[in-house]
Amino acid sequence: MRFFKQLKEDVDVIFDQDPAARSYVEVILTYAGLHAVWSHRLAHVFYRKKFFFIARVISQISRFFTGVEIHPGAKIGRRFFIDHGMGVVIGETCEIGDNVTIYQGVTLGGTGKEKGKRHPTLKNNVLVASGAKVLGAITIGEESKIGAGSVVLKDVPDYSTVVGIPGHVVMQNGKKIKRDLQHNKLPDPVDDCLEQLKGEIRSLKQALEEIREANANDDSNV
Structure with missing residues (x-):
């Protein structure tokens, strides 16, 4: 029962986040991000039961059809929304909280061949915009936003907005932080x-x- 409740939440969050969503039939049949999340939910069940090969096959089939690659070992919370989705990559040791939204081209990846925890942790209510790269065993705090095209390599505090390459906090707790962000002079x-x-x-x-x-x-x- 809990599993099916979670699936319904995955659909409901799309109506909350995407004004283009018109009907349940349309969302269930045409939203690749939703298909990727559902496939991951199934693959993760097999992964936790140590059926690693079956889990990986499911994730690769999903990748082929949706353009979204989520390692079956990643831990994903409730109401996770992938908007558009193409090119999204989520690594094995990622931990994603509740009410997280990410857009196309986002990478939640590692920085090398290190063992153990090597991918990011996204706390609740985080938003990661198009093309952003969040790399390494770092933590993105609650209610934080990562700007499009940013490359984040360090921990981000709660209630922050990050932009740039490398990513810099430009707003925290609703207050602007003065930084020299002349992107034409990188x-x-x-x-x-x-x-x-x-x-x-x-x-x-x-x-x-x-x-x-x-x-x-x-x-x-x-």
């Missing part, structure tokens, strides 16, 4: 290296020119 490490090399070449040329002038003066004195 550092370019390759360009910085080239500029450093150019400076060294100029210094070497100047030193060489001084040596030549000194030698020329010595020759003239002779």
Whole structure:
């Protein structure tokens, strides 16, 4: 009974979050994000019972049809909504709370080959906008929002808004946090290296020119 109640909640949250949803039939038949969540619910049951191969097969079939890849080991709470969904990736040790919404192109991934907890934890009522990447065993606090295209590598406090690459908290508890977010002036490490090399070449040329002038003066004195 609890399982079917959860499935109904997964449908109801779509009507709460998506103004384009018109009917239960439309939502159940056409929303790929919903299909991905339901497939994960089933795969996770097999995963917890240690039927890992069956769980993975279910998740890969779901990935093929929905474009959403959720590892069967991920823990997902109630009323989870994936809007549009294509390109979403959710790693094995992710933990997602209740009333969480994510959009297309979001990655909740790891940062390497480390063992154990290596994927993010999203607390209740978190929103992750299109194309954002949340990487590593970090925690996104309750009621927080991750801006589109952001790359988040550090913990985010509760009630925060994060934007940028790397992600910076720009609002917390309803108050703006002053930061220099000139996205058109992001550092370019390759360009910085080239500029450093150019400076060294100029210094070497100047030193060489001084040596030549000194030698020329010595020759003239002779």
